[in-house]
Amino acid sequence: MALATSTATSPAASTEQHFHRWRIDEPNGQLSIGTCKTCGATKEFKNWLSDGDFITNEEHRIAAAA
Ligand SMILES: [Zn+2]
Numbered sequence: 001m002a003l004a005t006s007t008a009t010s011p012a013a014s015t016e017q018h019f020h021r022w023r024i025d026e027p028n029g030q031l032s033i034g035t036c037k038t039c040g041a042t043k044e045f046k047n048w049l050s051d052g053d054f055i056t057n058e059e060h061r062i063a064a065a066a
Helices: 057-065
Strands: 022-024 031-036 042-046
Antiparallel strands (some): 022 031, 031 042
């Protein structure tokens, strides 16, 4: 058998079901690229906060209570 090479040393078992630990790179235009620290998957995150549209958590709370 030519396919006898063992893959037991590869920790690739948990690429499907795990909580991706996204590490977000610095924003690049409207997108930020997140890389999962666990499986190495990448995902694009949209930077929906445009200039002048930054809302802090506290402002959120005030707006919700109004
Ligand atoms: Zn992952």
